[in-house]
Amino acid sequence: DTEVTQTPKHLVMGMTNKKSLKCEQHMGHRAMYWYKQKAKKPPELMFVYSYEKLSINESVPSRFSPECPNSSLLNLHLHALQPEDSALYLCASSPLGSSEAFFGQGTRLTVV
Amino acid sequence: RKEVEQDPGPFNVPEGATVAFNCTYSNSASQSFFWYRQDCRKEPKLLMSVYSSGNEDGRFTAQLNRASQYISLLIRDSKLSDSATYLCVAIQGAQKLVFGQGTRLTINP
Numbered sequence: 718d719t720e721v722t723q724t725p726k727h728l729v730m731g732m733t734n735k736k737s738l739k740c741e742q743h744m745g746h747r748a749m750y751w752y753k754q755k756a757k758k759p760p761e762l763m764f765v766y767s768y769e770k771l772s773i774n775e776s777v778p779s780r781f782s783p784e785c786p787n788s789s790l791l792n793l794h795l796h797a798l799q800p801e802d803s804a805l806y807l808c809a810s811s812p813l814g815s816s817e818a819f820f821g822q823g824t825r826l827t828v829v
Numbered sequence: 830r831k832e833v834e835q836d837p838g839p840f841n842v843p844e845g846a847t848v849a850f851n852c853t854y855s856n857s858a859s860q861s862f863f864w865y866r867q868d869c870r871k872e873p874k875l876l877m878s879v880y881s882s883g884n885e886d887g888r889f890t891a892q893l894n895r896a897s898q899y900i901s902l903l904i905r906d907s908k909l910s911d912s913a914t915y916l917c918v919a920i921q922g923a924q925k926l927v928f929g930q931g932t933r934l935t936i937n938p
Contacts, residue, residue, distance in 0.1 A: 772924070
């Protein structure tokens with residue numbers, strides 16, 4: 718299994734909603750990432766988890782809350798988002814000691 | 830100054846042409862470099878790693894010049910299927926991938 722699977726693929730949520738994005742990989746990778754990508758822009762790093770511990774938080778607003786319940790799963794909890802948070806949210810994983818990151822297909826989020 | 834800079838293009842070239850992309854990075858501590866390819870509305874996919882000695886994968890050649898902090902990608906005999914956005918990536922620290930803004934390539938029949 719060489720895939721990173723993200724659900725849902727599309728999500729529309731209101732500014733008062735709470736939702737979660739999910740990411741799963743079974744490649745034994747111990748580093749997992751959340752990236753945000755706006756249209757015609759490159760991916761921007763949000764969070765990095767190493768061995769299920771948060772190692773990098775790129776000053777992301779607290780309305781985004783990551784969680785890594787085990788070595789295969791990564792969640793991103795969303796609460797009170799703004800319309801400007803609408804973007805493609807990409808999950809990625811890599812083996813520790815390697816920088817080759819494998820990306821999921823992303824969740825396309827629209828905040829209304 | 831952006832940490833990783835690329836010419837955003839767009840590049841429009843005829844099928845069969847050779848096309849070259851360039852990228853510069855500002856953090857001299859960056860150790861690893863990659864080229865990723867991203868199709869429209871899809872996720873980035875690793876195209877190839879970049880080494881100082883240069884590396885080739887079929888029609889693709891990547892090169893790193895650490896002294897100039899410069900990375901290149903050469904595509905020979907371009908195919909219609911090469912149309913995509915090409916992203917230059919530098920690794921900072923152990924795991925932080927820093928992306929350039931991407932170069933959009935369209936191969937015309």
